[in-house]
Amino acid sequence: MSIDAFLRPINHSETLLINERSEQLESSRRVFRFGFGQSPFPVPACVAEGLRQQANAKAYLPVQGWKPLREAVAAFHRQQDSVDWQPERVLIGPGSKLLIYAVMASFTRAEVLLVSPSWVSYEPQAKLAGHKVSRLQANADSEWRLTPEMLDQFCHQRETPELPLILVLNYPGNPSGTTYSEDQLQALADVLRHHGVLVISDEIYGMLHHQGGHRSLARYYPEGTLVTGGLSKWCGAGGWRLGVLHVPEALSESLLPRLLGVASETWSCVTAPVQYAAVEAYAFGPEVASYVQRQREILSSLGQQAAGVLNEAGISTALPQGGFYLFPDFGQWREALARLNIHTSDQLCERLLTEAGVALLPGTAFGMPQEVLTARLSYVNFDGAAALTAAADEMIAVTQP
Ligand code: PLP
Numbered sequence: 001m002s003i004d005a006f007l008r009p010i011n012h013s014e015t016l017l018i019n020e021r022s023e024q025l026e027s028s029r030r031v032f033r034f035g036f037g038q039s040p041f042p043v044p045a046c047v048a049e050g051l052r053q054q055a056n057a058k059a060y061l062p063v064q065g066w067k068p069l070r071e072a073v074a075a076f077h078r079q080q081d082s083v084d085w086q087p088e089r090v091l092i093g094p095g096s097k098l099l100i101y102a103v104m105a106s107f108t109r110a111e112v113l114l115v116s117p118s119w120v121s122y123e124p125q126a127k128l129a130g131h132k133v134s135r136l137q138a139n140a141d142s143e144w145r146l147t148p149e150m151l152d153q154f155c156h157q158r159e160t161p162e163l164p165l166i167l168v169l170n171y172p173g174n175p176s177g178t179t180y181s182e183d184q185l186q187a188l189a190d191v192l193r194h195h196g197v198l199v200i201s202d203e204i205y206g207m208l209h210h211q212g213g214h215r216s217l218a219r220y221y222p223e224g225t226l227v228t229g230g231l232s233k234w235c236g237a238g239g240w241r242l243g244v245l246h247v248p249e250a251l252s253e254s255l256l257p258r259l260l261g262v263a264s265e266t267w268s269c270v271t272a273p274v275q276y277a278a279v280e281a282y283a284f285g286p287e288v289a290s291y292v293q294r295q296r297e298i299l300s301s302l303g304q305q306a307a308g309v310l311n312e313a314g315i316s317t318a319l320p321q322g323g324f325y326l327f328p329d330f331g332q333w334r335e336a337l338a339r340l341n342i343h344t345s346d347q348l349c350e351r352l353l354t355e356a357g358v359a360l361l362p363g364t365a366f367g368m369p370q371e372v373l374t375a376r377l378s379y380v381n382f383d384g385a386a387a388l389t390a391a392a393d394e395m396i397a398v399t400q401p
Helices: 014-026 045-053 067-081 096-105 122-128 148-156 182-195 255-265 272-283 286-312 331-339 345-356 385-399
Strands: 090-093 111-116 132-137 165-170 198-202 225-230 243-246 375-378
Touching: 014 345, 045 272, 045 286, 067 090, 067 243, 067 272, 090 096, 090 255, 096 122, 096 165, 096 198, 096 225, 096 243, 096 255, 111 122, 122 132, 132 148, 148 182, 165 182, 272 286, 286 385, 331 385, 345 375, 345 385
Parallel strands: 111 132, 111 165, 165 198, 198 225
Antiparallel strands: 090 243, 225 243
């Protein structure tokens, strides 16, 4: 019997594939790897040392997470973000990605609302969980942000008002690189409250706001905001797989038990040595604090340089505010590109990779329409501003001969 007809249409994530393709090409030419977004920073020494010391820890820990870690996480976010995080409503999971999926898997039916562009995994996750996916198209003028007007209009015109609505909002954004101000979050909160929307607020890059000015939606809309974060970005520890989720008090008797059910029937608990070591990170002593500060300075400087080089080459991009990405719009090159038979963002990225050795991820990976010529550039995987200038020159040479 062939199983093909029974398999889900789910594929290897594009962000991981681009890295593999860049590696293959590297044997034959110089490749500018702007595709894959992984923190280049080492794990802070004191946190890595904590892990080494706990290498023999082997017990299963509680499904919700080791209590001293949940306490440290809650205290950290209360202090950093002025939000009311409580340890009894924190869930520790193997990465925030799986925690986001756990929220989706806790619902039998829901409508998941995504902003285009947004991170690649939300839509496949929502579909795996069997939910309806709706999208709102953001634009370059608002630096790819969701606006309260768009949200309000969508809520008024929903086709399935009987389903709970779960908005996934990510800021600082992957791929946008931009974030929301206090006023913008407040304005969104008013609309969200009015329509009773549940939000998964993906704040994995919050600590990497370049100016240390991250604001959490949970401050303005505490009753409906689930926040996710973790060690992957600000501690450079993506491979450790430690994510955190905070559940609002209003959902502590309904959703939280279901989340614990999903956790206990799937991952059981996060690796014990990692949880013990994570306490050191979340205690946020002077060594970790200055490590984060230094990262912000480096990212800010790289991001501003990268945006400057692109803008000078006529590829418009918003100045980054946090994280490691830019989401340039090649619209100004449209005519020159059309003469080369490049009409879509997939075609653009394919040609840039094979002919200029520049690896970018096409906007379509983030839910953008093909004809909007956008791509994500990750500015942490290159060896200095000179490489970026060289890459821009190659792109211009290839696309505007
Ligand atoms: N959310 C966004 C926007 C990301 O870019 C990533 C990682 O690339 C994640 C979530 C997943 O992070 P974690 O390593 O905590 O699963």
